[in-house]
Amino acid sequence: MSAIARPSSEVIEVGPLQILPDEHLARAQGRVLVLSIRELRLLTELARRVDRIMPRDELFRLVWGREMRAGDRSVDVYVRKLRVKLEEALPGWRFIHTHFGFGYRLAAEPAHNVNERFTTG
Amino acid sequence: MSAIARPSSEVIEVGPLQILPDEHLARAQGRVLVLSIRELRLLTELARRVDRIMPRDELFRLVWGREMRAGDRSVDVYVRKLRVKLEEALPGWRFIHTHFGFGYRLAAEPAHNVNERFTTG
DNA sequence: ACAGGTTCTTCACAAGCTCGTCACGACTCA
DNA sequence: TGAGTCGTGACGAGCTTGTGAAGAACCTGT
Numbered sequence: 001m002s003a004i005a006r007p008s009s010e011v012i013e014v015g016p017l018q019i020l021p022d023e024h025l026a027r028a029q030g031r032v033l034v035l036s037i038r039e040l041r042l043l044t045e046l047a048r049r050v051d052r053i054m055p056r057d058e059l060f061r062l063v064w065g066r067e068m069r070a071g072d073r074s075v076d077v078y079v080r081k082l083r084v085k086l087e088e089a090l091p092g093w094r095f096i097h098t099h100f101g102f103g104y105r106l107a108a109e110p111a112h113n114v115n116e117r118f119t120t121g
Numbered sequence: 122m123s124a125i126a127r128p129s130s131e132v133i134e135v136g137p138l139q140i141l142p143d144e145h146l147a148r149a150q151g152r153v154l155v156l157s158i159r160e161l162r163l164l165t166e167l168a169r170r171v172d173r174i175m176p177r178d179e180l181f182r183l184v185w186g187r188e189m190r191a192g193d194r195s196v197d198v199y200v201r202k203l204r205v206k207l208e209e210a211l212p213g214w215r216f217i218h219t220h221f222g223f224g225y226r227l228a229a230e231p232a233h234n235v236n237e238r239f240t241t242g
Numbered sequence: 243a244c245a246g247g248t249t250c251t252t253c254a255c256a257a258g259c260t261c262g263t264c265a266c267g268a269c270t271c272a
Numbered sequence: 273t274g275a276g277t278c279g280t281g282a283c284g285a286g287c288t289t290g291t292g293a294a295g296a297a298c299c300t301g302t
Contacts, residue, residue, distance in 0.1 A: 036249055051153065053145050074251070076289065083290095100259055100288065101158055102145045157260055194278085195262065201280065221270060221277070 012047040015108020016090055019047045028089040035085065038063065042078045046096065046106035055103040079104055133168040136229020137211055140168050149210040156206065159184065163199045167217065167227035176224040200225055 012019040018027040021044045026033040045062040060068035133140040139148040147154040166183040181189035
């Protein structure tokens with residue numbers, strides 16, 4: 001079954017995290033992360049732009065495929081869900097960083113950096 | 122291969138400091154500096170005029186977009202906030218220099234430059 | 243179609259952050 | 273030394289983000 005490799009298969013690596021959008025899955029240190037479709041797509045879009053600050057409305061457009069209505073908190077809610085699952089799979093790491101007033105940024109960073117004033121890029 | 126082409130994104134370099142106004146972020150040796158919008162804009166306007174002494178009222182006009190009222194200390198306060206974050210990210214460097222009676226000047230300089238007026242080395 | 247289990251969306255409230263401003267003390271220059 | 277300039281810590285208002293919960297929508301197997 002796994003004999004045929006698709007050449008166009010995208011693989012995104014962010015620290016210890018591996019994301020395979022075309023396979024509909026993500027891995028953390030070999031283990032498979034169980035994510036819903038929305039969660040995976042949000043993670044993917046963030047991962048495709050590692051270390052860049054992504055505004056909510058742009059993320060929404062990329063993931064939901066339509067314009068975000070003012071006041072829609074969906075992105076925040078899914079960021080929360082991702083954070084919980086990532087924390088569970090990789091305690092000791094932090095991935096989704098909030099940039100107040102701007103949006104979110106994905107980047108692998110050791111957790112105990114309590115300072116959070118600057119981060120590894 | 123998922124390279125995202127970005128149209129002429131401004132990048133300002135000042136010593137070990139890299140400022141990307143369009144990305145809403147600044148980097149210090151690869152690490153992302155977490156700045157608020159005011160802090161980033163003030164840093165940007167200073168950086169666009171590296172090594173030039175900028176009067177407070179002009180900085181205020183550039184960053185806040187309106188005339189500065191006499192006695193307004195906002196610029197001073199935000200210079201302070203920037204100094205703290207820059208010092209934390211890049212100890213051993215000094216960036217924002219006070220010119221008594223004139224204003225501020227941005228320039229990357231190694232610390233313990235005792236010659237400098239107005240700071241406790 | 244039905245039951246059982248997931249996922250999605252939306253709310254409401256809690257928690258956290260930024261901004262502008264003050265007050266007071268330290269400092270500079272004449 | 274005096275007058276004016278700058279550094280710095282603190283605070284409240286207002287806005288942004290975090291978080292848990294509840295019901296709607298959806299999916300799967302029978």
